Amino acid sequence: MLYIxxxxxxxxxxxxxxxxxxxxxxxxxxxxxxxxxxxxTLGCAVSAMVCLxxxxxxxxxxxxxxxxxxxxxxxxxxxxxxxxSILAGIVTNIGLYTVNLMVMGSSNRSIFRRETIFSLxxxxxxxxxxxxxxxxxxxxxxCAALVWFLGTRLGLSIRATGDNKDMVRASSINPxxxxxxxxxxxxxxxxxxxxxxxxxxxxxxxxxxTGMVVIGLAALVIGETLIGKGSMVRRxxxxxxxxxxxxxIYAAALRANLPAEYMKLVSAIIVGAAIAAxxxxxxxxxxxxxxxxxxxxxDHRA
Amino acid sequence: MLDIVNISKTFxxxxxxxxxxxxxxxxxxxxxxxxxxxxSNGAGKSTLFNAIAGGFITxxxxxxxxxxxxxxxAEYRRSRQMGHLFQDPMRGTAPxxxxxxxxxxxxxxxxxxxxxxxxxxxxxxxxxxxxxxxRLGMGLEDRMRQSVGLLSGGQRxxxxxxxxxxxxxxxxxxxxxxxxxDPETADKVLTLTREIVAGGNITCLMVTHNMKNxxxxxxxxxxxxSGRIVLDVGGEARKNMTVEELLVQFKENVGKGLDNDxxxxx
Numbered sequence: 001m002l003y004i005x006x007x008x009x010x011x012x013x014x015x016x017x018x019x020x021x022x023x024x025x026x027x028x029x030x031x032x033x034x035x036x037x038x039x040x041t042l043g044c045a046v047s048a049m050v051c052l053x054x055x056x057x058x059x060x061x062x063x064x065x066x067x068x069x070x071x072x073x074x075x076x077x078x079x080x081x082x083x084x085s086i087l088a089g090i091v092t093n094i095g096l097y098t099v100n101l102m103v104m105g106s107s108n109r110s111i112f113r114r115e116t117i118f119s120l121x122x123x124x125x126x127x128x129x130x131x132x133x134x135x136x137x138x139x140x141x142x143c144a145a146l147v148w149f150l151g152t153r154l155g156l157s158i159r160a161t162g163d164n165k166d167m168v169r170a171s172s173i174n175p176x177x178x179x180x181x182x183x184x185x186x187x188x189x190x191x192x193x194x195x196x197x198x199x200x201x202x203x204x205x206x207x208x209x210t211g212m213v214v215i216g217l218a219a220l221v222i223g224e225t226l227i228g229k230g231s232m233v234r235r236x237x238x239x240x241x242x243x244x245x246x247x248x249i250y251a252a253a254l255r256a257n258l259p260a261e262y263m264k265l266v267s268a269i270i271v272g273a274a275i276a277a278x279x280x281x282x283x284x285x286x287x288x289x290x291x292x293x294x295x296x297x298x299d300h301r302a
Numbered sequence: 303m304l305d306i307v308n309i310s311k312t313f314x315x316x317x318x319x320x321x322x323x324x325x326x327x328x329x330x331x332x333x334x335x336x337x338x339x340x341x342s343n344g345a346g347k348s349t350l351f352n353a354i355a356g357g358f359i360t361x362x363x364x365x366x367x368x369x370x371x372x373x374x375x376a377e378y379r380r381s382r383q384m385g386h387l388f389q390d391p392m393r394g395t396a397p398x399x400x401x402x403x404x405x406x407x408x409x410x411x412x413x414x415x416x417x418x419x420x421x422x423x424x425x426x427x428x429x430x431x432x433x434x435x436x437r438l439g440m441g442l443e444d445r446m447r448q449s450v451g452l453l454s455g456g457q458r459x460x461x462x463x464x465x466x467x468x469x470x471x472x473x474x475x476x477x478x479x480x481x482x483x484d485p486e487t488a489d490k491v492l493t494l495t496r497e498i499v500a501g502g503n504i505t506c507l508m509v510t511h512n513m514k515n516x517x518x519x520x521x522x523x524x525x526x527x528s529g530r531i532v533l534d535v536g537g538e539a540r541k542n543m544t545v546e547e548l549l550v551q552f553k554e555n556v557g558k559g560l561d562n563d564x565x566x567x568x
Contacts, residue, residue: 152422153407153418153422156403156406157407159398163398163399164397166394167394167396170388170393171381172378172379172382173411174376175378
């Protein structure tokens with residue numbers, strides 16, 4: 001049991017940056033950024049290659065910068081070239097598949113027995129908790145940076161861009177700039193997650209990012225539904241909690257002998273159901289009201 | 303302060319929907335001038351505001367503000383010097399951000415360096431926000447951490463007015479900013495407008511459908527028709543003018559009566 005919880009916490013922290021990236025692009029900027037799958041893999045690929053070259057710590061910023069560049073392409077397509085935002089993400093994502101193969105030189109790369117940030121941290125004497133502690137430190141630092149950033153002038157401008165475009169245009173904020181910064185940052189976070197995952201599992205594969213956007217959204221939706229809205233600190237920690245809860249569900253499902261491939265369907269259902277929930281609630285409310293009114297009319301007649 | 307020279311704009315030129323929205327509008331305003339604008343339906347009042355704010359680039363003519371040519375400047379750049387309030391109170395504020403965050407945005411945008419991307423509001427700034435909110439007399443100073451979406455239309459418009467003028471702009475554009483409010487709230491927002499504009503000696507243009515307001519507020523009244531300014535009264539002539547006289551003047555200048563289904567004569 002303890003082992004399951006620890007694994008879930010570890011995986012929750014490893015993949016939390018993806019959920020936080022979607023928090024920034026989807027919840028705050030109101031853009032469904034489909035670059036996510038490709039930029040996650042790009043983070044993996046760059047991290048693996050830099051580790052192989054012998055710089056596991058350098059691999060982290062390198063992966064983030066590469067993924068941010070991918071986000072820049074998506075942002076450029078939608079802000080300057082008027083490509084619809086979803087399509088812009090898809091276009092970049094498809095292109096990234098080839099880029100990722102080029103980065104790795106083959107469809108997968110092993111960094112087994114190579115130095116990683118986790119192997120470097122083994123010297124700290126944390127025993128079996130090493131991975132968890134390293135992930136937690138990195139992710140919590142990222143959460144703190146994100147909360148801080150969203151309170152700065154630029155951060156507030158990004159939030160306003162997703163909240164009220166009319167206001168933004170009339171208040172000296174260039175929405176093209178804020179969207180670009182937002183998408184670059186979001187993808188950098190996705191890349192960070194990819195970089196950590198590769199160093200944790202010691203292998204990179206060109207398909208690692210497939211479906212990552214849905215998994216990230218599932219974590220995001222779980223966090224926002226269970227922890228709810230409120231202050232920025234609460235929302236960010238909620239997303240982090242959502243990522244961990246998702247991994248606990250995942251671990252439990254594996255325990256129940258559900259094949260690992262089934263988890264993508266489970267994630268899709270969680271996301272679909274959660275995003276559809278308000279509409280379903282409205283529909284149920286309407287039907288209830290209608291039936292009550294009709295029943296009363298029948299009683300009246302009788 | 304504001305110099306508009308002979309600007310024109312035609313929408314959808316060469317199509318059946320061609321509309322000459324502005325034709326040769328010129329307007330000069332001194333610092334501290336407060337002009338009200340009335341006019342028929344589709345006279346080009348909002349189009350004129352949009353041209354000044356940068357919603358579109360004019361076909362000809364030039365616009366300069368505070369000695370700077372802004373004819374071809376992007377909307378977001380012009381808005382550093384300009385406040386713009388719309389009829390719809392929802393347009394001026396971000397609903398999912400708190401009152402404090404909305405004010406911080408307005409304050410940080412106009413103040414300090416435009417490149418200070420990572421500046422944040424200090425405790426002293428927040429205390430100043432509180433003081434300014436208290437001036438509205440709406441109790442908003444005790445709700446600074448609440449989402450703006452929870453406020454009424456009148457409260458949101460008052461907040462938007464405060465945000466637009468927190469750092470005094472070179473020009474304030476008010477596009478029927480009280481038209482969507484109930485009479486009592488509209489009065490309150492108008493009183494605030496008068497105080498803020500006079501207090502900051504702000505140059506201001508205000509579109510209104512209320513003829514009485516058009517003569518009472520500010521120091522000039524402009525009338526527009528078919529994309530032109532057809533009447534511009536100020537000074538002594540305006541002081542003694544009645545709504546009836548204004549309408550007669552309009553008819554003389556245009557050759558037809560003021561045709562506006564939303565006009566309020568009293």
